[in-house]
Amino acid sequence: MTALSDHLKPATGFWLESDNQKACEIARLASFELVVFDMEHGILDLRALDRLLPFCQSIGLQALVRVAEATRPNIQHALDIGADAIILPQILGHQHAREVTEYAKFAPLGTRGVGYGRTQRYNAADDRFFVRENHQRLCYAMIETAQALADAAAIAALPCVDGLFMGPADLSVTRGRGAFAEAPADIADMQHIAAAATSAGKRWALPAAGDVMREAALGLGPSFVMLGDDVSALSTGFQAQRAKLASP
Numbered sequence: 001m002t003a004l005s006d007h008l009k010p011a012t013g014f015w016l017e018s019d020n021q022k023a024c025e026i027a028r029l030a031s032f033e034l035v036v037f038d039m040e041h042g043i044l045d046l047r048a049l050d051r052l053l054p055f056c057q058s059i060g061l062q063a064l065v066r067v068a069e070a071t072r073p074n075i076q077h078a079l080d081i082g083a084d085a086i087i088l089p090q091i092l093g094h095q096h097a098r099e100v101t102e103y104a105k106f107a108p109l110g111t112r113g114v115g116y117g118r119t120q121r122y123n124a125a126d127d128r129f130f131v132r133e134n135h136q137r138l139c140y141a142m143i144e145t146a147q148a149l150a151d152a153a154a155i156a157a158l159p160c161v162d163g164l165f166m167g168p169a170d171l172s173v174t175r176g177r178g179a180f181a182e183a184p185a186d187i188a189d190m191q192h193i194a195a196a197a198t199s200a201g202k203r204w205a206l207p208a209a210g211d212v213m214r215e216a217a218l219g220l221g222p223s224f225v226m227l228g229d230d231v232s233a234l235s236t237g238f239q240a241q242r243a244k245l246a247s248p
Helices: 021-029 046-058 072-081 094-104 127-136 146-150 152-156 168-174 184-199 211-218 230-243
Strands: 011-016 034-038 062-066 085-088 138-143 163-166 203-207 224-229
Touching: 011 021, 011 062, 011 230, 021 046, 021 230, 034 046, 034 224, 046 062, 046 072, 072 085, 072 094, 085 094, 094 138, 094 152, 138 146, 138 152, 138 203, 146 152, 146 168, 146 184, 152 163, 152 184, 163 184, 168 184, 168 203, 184 203, 184 211, 211 224, 224 230
Parallel strands: 011 034, 011 224, 034 062, 062 085, 085 138, 138 163, 163 203, 203 224
Antiparallel strands: none
């Protein structure tokens, strides 16, 4: 599998908000490379994740999970099911990031518990398994609170953090700007996050459906960009169909 940082251009991703296998197939046919299962704002459950995640990997989509909350059970479930990477939302700052990202890595890096199942090929683990898991299954800390933004460099430097993921909508609200509007201050926040990750030798990524944010981000080397989600794609498709009968 191609590493999330090995693209000359950023990988293109979409959010999956619902239990919709066909959305994954259609997105892959449209040359999307990556899916993020949204357990925070979507309506997916673990049974759906257990079924859809390996399916997506089988058709060539890298499969990431944004967990509902950065807790040990949520993180370990996603990793044991086989997520290529996890995204941890609502990081409150450096100390919070240190605590919760350790759940994503086995000792000596972190405190991930040892289970039994898919990632072990339904067999006993050996020492190579722990090394491989720590290297291959990535952990992104979301930067979407004011304190996390202030601590971005320290968060990026944490040993269990493989990358930073910008949450532009929450950042705009928590920093007193109201609804996200791709304003110059939003771009400045993005540049700050990109610089923090790059300085630490880590990856970074962001939702970039808007032209302004996407164009500003592309020159800063994101690992991947999120271009939309299954629900908005469905809405856009229905609106386009209905527009065919619009009055001239």
